[in-house]
Amino acid sequence: xSAMAGAPxxxxxxGHVPDDQLLVRARGVTKRFGGLVAVNSVDFDIPRGAIVxxxxxxxxGKTTFFNMITGYYVPTRGDISFDGHPIVSxxxxxxxxxxxxxxxxxxxxxxFQNIRLFSTMSALDNVLVGQHVHLRSHWWDAVxxxxxxxxxxxxATERAHALLEFLGLGARAHTWARNLxxxxxxxxxxxxxxxxxxxxxxxxxxxxxxxxxxxxxxTDLIRRLRAxxxxxxxxxxxxxxxxxxxxxxxxxxxxxxxxxxxxxxEVRANPRVIEAYLGRGxxxxx
Amino acid sequence: xxxxxxxxxxxxxxxxxxxxxHLASSAANWPTAYRARLQERPRRTVLLSALxxxxxxxxxxxxxxxxxxxxxxxxxxxxxxxxxxxxxxxATMAIGLNIVIGFAGLLDLGYVAFYALGAYSxxxxxxxxxxxxxxxxxxxxxxxxxxxxxxxxxxFWAAALVAALFGALLxxxxxxxxxxxxxxxxxxxxxxxxxxxxNLVNVHFSFGPIQLVNANLTGGPLGINPIDAPELFGIKxxxxxxxxxxxxxxxxxxxxxxxxxxxxxxxxxxAWMAIREDETAAEMMGVNTVRTKLLAFGLGASFAGFAGAxxxxxxxxxxxxxxxxxxxxxxxxxxxxxGIGNIWGVILGAITVQYVDKTLLGWVGNRLKDTGVAIxxxxxxxxxxxxxxxxxxxxxLVLMMRFRPEGLLPSRQRAAELHAAPPDQALGSAAVMExxxxxxxxxxxxxxxxxxxxxxxxxxxxxPPDTPGRPGGVT
Numbered sequence: 001x002s003a004m005a006g007a008p009x010x011x012x013x014x015g016h017v018p019d020d021q022l023l024v025r026a027r028g029v030t031k032r033f034g035g036l037v038a039v040n041s042v043d044f045d046i047p048r049g050a051i052v053x054x055x056x057x058x059x060x061g062k063t064t065f066f067n068m069i070t071g072y073y074v075p076t077r078g079d080i081s082f083d084g085h086p087i088v089s090x091x092x093x094x095x096x097x098x099x100x101x102x103x104x105x106x107x108x109x110x111x112f113q114n115i116r117l118f119s120t121m122s123a124l125d126n127v128l129v130g131q132h133v134h135l136r137s138h139w140w141d142a143v144x145x146x147x148x149x150x151x152x153x154x155x156a157t158e159r160a161h162a163l164l165e166f167l168g169l170g171a172r173a174h175t176w177a178r179n180l181x182x183x184x185x186x187x188x189x190x191x192x193x194x195x196x197x198x199x200x201x202x203x204x205x206x207x208x209x210x211x212x213x214x215x216x217x218x219t220d221l222i223r224r225l226r227a228x229x230x231x232x233x234x235x236x237x238x239x240x241x242x243x244x245x246x247x248x249x250x251x252x253x254x255x256x257x258x259x260x261x262x263x264x265x266e267v268r269a270n271p272r273v274i275e276a277y278l279g280r281g282x283x284x285x286x
Numbered sequence: 287x288x289x290x291x292x293x294x295x296x297x298x299x300x301x302x303x304x305x306x307x308h309l310a311s312s313a314a315n316w317p318t319a320y321r322a323r324l325q326e327r328p329r330r331t332v333l334l335s336a337l338x339x340x341x342x343x344x345x346x347x348x349x350x351x352x353x354x355x356x357x358x359x360x361x362x363x364x365x366x367x368x369x370x371x372x373x374x375x376x377a378t379m380a381i382g383l384n385i386v387i388g389f390a391g392l393l394d395l396g397y398v399a400f401y402a403l404g405a406y407s408x409x410x411x412x413x414x415x416x417x418x419x420x421x422x423x424x425x426x427x428x429x430x431x432x433x434x435x436x437x438x439x440x441x442f443w444a445a446a447l448v449a450a451l452f453g454a455l456l457x458x459x460x461x462x463x464x465x466x467x468x469x470x471x472x473x474x475x476x477x478x479x480x481x482x483x484x485n486l487v488n489v490h491f492s493f494g495p496i497q498l499v500n501a502n503l504t505g506g507p508l509g510i511n512p513i514d515a516p517e518l519f520g521i522k523x524x525x526x527x528x529x530x531x532x533x534x535x536x537x538x539x540x541x542x543x544x545x546x547x548x549x550x551x552x553x554x555x556x557a558w559m560a561i562r563e564d565e566t567a568a569e570m571m572g573v574n575t576v577r578t579k580l581l582a583f584g585l586g587a588s589f590a591g592f593a594g595a596x597x598x599x600x601x602x603x604x605x606x607x608x609x610x611x612x613x614x615x616x617x618x619x620x621x622x623x624x625g626i627g628n629i630w631g632v633i634l635g636a637i638t639v640q641y642v643d644k645t646l647l648g649w650v651g652n653r654l655k656d657t658g659v660a661i662x663x664x665x666x667x668x669x670x671x672x673x674x675x676x677x678x679x680x681x682x683l684v685l686m687m688r689f690r691p692e693g694l695l696p697s698r699q700r701a702a703e704l705h706a707a708p709p710d711q712a713l714g715s716a717a718v719m720e721x722x723x724x725x726x727x728x729x730x731x732x733x734x735x736x737x738x739x740x741x742x743x744x745x746x747x748x749x750p751p752d753t754p755g756r757p758g759g760v761t
Contacts (some may be wrong), residue, residue, distance in 0.1 A: 063675045070570060102570035110571075118563035120699040121556070128553075128561045133572030134293030139581060142552030143545050147304040148296070149552065156553075162290055175451050176702070197293045229291045234355035 006255060012249045012262045014045045023048045023200055024069065025223050028079030028220055031256075037268060038064040038065070039075070040256040045198065046234055051226060053235045053243045056253035057276070062236045063113060065253070066202055068232075070110055071103040072255030079257050083199060093153050105133045111189040113205045113236070119178035123169055123188050126177050127160040130195025159194065167191045167221075183214050190221070195205055200232045215239060254278075293582025333372050341536065344370070345529035363649040366640055367529045372608070373640040374535035375593045376735070380620045380632040381542045382589020387618070388697070389555060390582035390628035391562030393469040395584065396476025397617055399578055400587040402483060402609035403452050404445035404594020409443040409510040409604050425514075437517035438523075438599060445598075446591035454580055461579040476614045484510075484606040510604025516599040524602055531600050537635070538592055549585065558582050559699075612676070616643075619679055623686055625693025627700050634695050639679065647671040647678075 006092055011017060019025060021037040024046035031039040039061040048050050054062045069080060071087060074097040080088040085106055088097045098106075109130075118126050135156060164170050169189040172180060177188060186206060188203040193201055203222070207215045217240055224230045237243050242265040243250060251261040252273050260270045312319075340347075348364055352411045356492040363371070379401060386394045404432025407414065414433035422429065436444075439659020460471045487506030491498040504510070516534060523534040549555050557578045560568035571577045598604040616639065650671045658666030671678075686693070692700040 061366075072566075072570065074499065100569045101572045101574045103569065110570060112567065116564050116567040118560045120561060120702055121559055125559075129556050129568065129573065130571050132553055132557055132560075136296050137553055139552070139554050139585065141548065142549050142554055144305065144546055146306075147308055150308070152296060153552070159290070159294050166290055177703075192571060194291060196293055228506065233289070235297065250464055 010056070014043045014251075014258075014261060017045055017047045023046050024064075025078065025080050026069070027078060029065070029068060029080060030076045031061070031068060031073060031170075032076045037256050039068070039253075041078075042253070042256070042258055044251060044258070046232060047073050049226065049230070049247075050234055051098065051222065051233045051235065051246050052250045053237055053247040053250045054253060055237065055240075055243055055250060056259070060253040060258040062253055063204060065257075066110065066204060068097070069103075070108055070202065071098045071100040073097075081112060082108060104162065104196050104198075107197065107199035108202065109193035109196040109200070109216045110202035110203055111186075111193050111206060111209065115185050115189055116183060117177035117188060117192070120176055122176055123164060123191075124157070124160050124173040126188060127163050127195045127284060128156055129282050130192040131156050131160065134197055140187075163194055164188075173285075175232045182209065185218075186210070186218070187221070190225075192224075194229070198231065200234060202234045202236075204236045205238060207233070207242055209236065217243075222246055292422070298323070303701030342533075344393045345532045349529065361703045363645055365645040367532055368525065369428075369640065370529075371531045371535045371596075372644065373637045374532070374539050375596050375600075376640050377633045377636040378542050378593045378596070378619065379537075379590050380537070380619050380624065380636040381546050381629060382586045382628065383617050384592070384621050384629065384632045385546060385549065385558070385580055385589070386586035387621060388577060389550060389562065390558040392579060392582060392684075393471045394583070394586070395469050395614055395618065396456075396472035396474065396479075396613065397481035397590055398609045398614040399456075399476045400449040400453060401594045401597070401613065402479050402592035402606070404449045404591035405604040405608065405740075406483060406504065406510070407445040407448040407591070408595035408598040409446055409513050411436045412438070412514040412599060413510050413512060415505065415510050419704045435514055435735065438514075438518060438595075441599070442516075442592065442595045445595035446588040446735040448666075449594065450584040450588040453584040457583035461576055461583065473611075473614075476611055480606045480609040480611075483609070484682060492621040505605070507605065507607075509607075511603030513598050513602050513604065515602060516596075523600065523649070525600055526602075535596060535600075538596060542589055543629055543633075544591065546589075554578070554581060554654050556663070585613030586596060616679075619683060621693075623682065623693055625700065627697030628693070628695055631693050635693065638694070642678070643672075643675045647675055 001186055010237050018041060022045050024044070026042065026044040029039055029042045029044070030037065042061075042065065044065070056062055056066065064073060066193045068075045068078075068088065069082070075095045077090060078088055078094075079086070079090060080105070083106065085097075087103055087106070088095050089276065090096075117130060119130070135152055137146075137149040140143050140146075161170070161173060167190060169180075169184060169188060169191060170182060172188075177185065190201075190203070190206070197227050206222070207218045210218060222233060222235070223246060226233060235243070235247065245266050250264050252259040252267060252270075254276045257274055259271050260267050262270075303394075320331075345367060348367070348370075379397065382400075383394065384398050386397070387390050404571055411434050413435075414431070416434055417432040419434065420430050420432055421434045421436075422431060423435065423440070425431075425435040456472070456475050460468060461472060483504045485505055486503040489498050489501040489503055491501070515522045515527065516531070517523070518534070521530060523531040526532065557568065557573045560571070560573055561575055561578060565575055568578075594604075619633040620635040620639045622635070623629025623639060624633065630733065648671075651669070654669055654671070655664075655667030658664045664759075691704045
């Protein structure tokens with residue numbers, strides 16, 4: 001899988017990767033909240049098989065951008081396509097967006113900055129909800145407990161256990177999400193996102209609140225997601241060691257605009273980035 | 287390894303024959319399964335079996351032993367057959383409302399509307415109300431008898447279907463609303479429907495080919511009667527047919543329990559609970575929230591349709607007085623007292639509330655009267671506790687909220703919610719969770735440009751201070 005990552009990433013700037021190697025292609029994406037321009041005309045590419053990071057100071061528009069890719073916010077204007085399917089397209093002067101559950105069905109899974117598990121459901125049920133979009137049984141199958149439902153439930157449960165195992169949560173299947181330790185909750189969120197069968201995984205600050213060794217484990221896990229499951233990953237992260245360590249490319253947002261992009265080394269050396277971002281309060285995190 | 291990421295496959299499963307074979311094999315396996323359960327959880331199984339036997343023996347027991355001697359032998363009065371039937375009718379409704387409120391977390395305060403729709407649908411299809419026509423099906427009435435008279439097993443499902451359709455119809459425009467707003471809209475619906483049934487009695491209406499002159503659509507305040515008694519396999523289950531109806535109502539409740547439990551343990555049940563826990567997260571995980579909530583609303587309403595059909599056919603009459611707003615509140619009280627989210631809890635709630643309301647309070651009234659006579663102050667007998675039933679239920683609700691907010695037989699979720707530490711403390715190292723504004727906060731965008739510093743969330747006050755000085759709070 002990492003071989004796949006190497007070739008198309010030779011050129012690290014948006015617009016330089018051929019379209020057929022792109023998983024996400026965003027052009028001129030703008031989001032206004034009243035008078036505030038949260039994201040201003042951003043172009044952004046995610047090549048297949050890449051680990052791409054989106055960084056920037058608080059309020060730079062990172063999560064807003066995430067929320068537009070997943071269909072939660074409708075952009076003010078712009079185009080976003082995913083794997084050849086339009087997620088956001090312009091219809092006249094207005095942007096049209098697919099609904100979040102439709103985007104999930106296309107293959108985008110995500111985690112949340114503040115953990116948003118289904119807190120009084122078991123870890124297993126959380127993962128099963130993630131599979132919801134790909135299950136076919138209807139309510140009448142449930143009422144009658146038809147063979148379709150029974151077979152599907154059995155397979156889905158098996159897969160949910162396998163996912164929990166992969167994330168190291170095998171022993172926690174029947175524990176309520178809220179009773180899991182913090183690190184396990186973070187990983188359960190990833191398990192739930194994987195259950196949606198994504199091609200692209202969006203991780204919103206996966207190492208927030210973790211100590212050094214937990215952070216290292218999380219970084220290894222993200223690498224494994226690409227190597228073993230062939231996922232493309234988009235990461236929002238404040239921990240610069242994580243960003244610089246695993247990203248193929250990094251895009252810096254500031255005040256809703258792209259300030260810089262390129263390889264981690266290029267971004268780190270960019271004087272504008274140092275001034276706008278690393279030079280301020282956030283630097284101590286890096 | 288990549289099988290981890292691919293969705294599960296959906297093989298062909300053989301349709302109806304496979305289902306029947308499955309049913310047959312589960313039926314054949316039942317004794318083995320029962321024995322296994324008996325060894326696994328002996329006390330629970332024995333208790334449950336005893337309860338089932340007791341429930342089925344109750345009408346006979348009531349007739350043979352309880353009623354003649356109840357005053358002397360038992361400290362509390364035994365409910366009569368009609369009260370038992372209504373306990374079970376309300377239990378059916380409680381099971382249905384529990385799907386809407388308990389599973390999916392949608393506060394529906396107008397549930398009585400679906401009860402009314404079920405009852406009137408049943409009444410229309412099994413009474414002389416439409417006297418202009420004569421449609422008889424499997425009926426022992428003479429040919430040409432006025433009105434529509436369909437057999438009970440048809441009107442029962444028709445009533446459920448009508449209730450479910452109206453549930454979906456009400457839900458479609460309103461389920462985009464969250465929380466309180468939904469409650470208010472359903473409240474309005476619950477008020478409108480009975481008024482509608484009460485008043486559509488002298489209707490003058492003309493629209494194109496439809497000409498109604500002085501049309502009696504609903505029977506007005508008198509309602510519709512007589513409605514045919516339920517009849518299955520030649521056995522009648524009306525109010526005049528002794529305790530037969532208790533068994534019919536038991537069958538309806540048993541079916542409702544099976545349906546509700548099967549739904550709870552399915553993909554749909556999980557989606558409902560996910561919406562209850564965190565609607566936004568559920569949506570982002572691929573749950574079509576509008577459709578899923580609509581389904582909860584429609585399926586929940588269909589149970590009220592069952593109950594309505596039971597009420598109308600059992601009593602042989604239905605009027606809008608049965609469906610006043612207070613009945614909605616009564617069902618909500620039942621499921622709160624019993625334990626929201628737990629099917630057994632809400633059934634217990636329905637039975638308890640009906641028992642107190644219909645049997646216990648009247649009995650207390652009689653005791654007061656006796657006591658009044660005995661101690662020479664007959665004024666005591668003029669107190670009628672039945673008039674205070676809502677006062678007492680309100681009091682019970684207040685006491686419950688104070689001492690056992692999760693209900694008599696709570697679901698594990700509710701009990702945990704109301705007794706455990708708030709999640710932030712339970713998380714341990716989560717105390718260092720960032721206090722940046724919620725990821726996809728539902729806050730109005732206007733808030734975003736008005737604030738320069740996102741206000742810290744009260745729940746996360748123990749975290750480190752936010753990095754200051756950046757506009758907006760949407761990341």
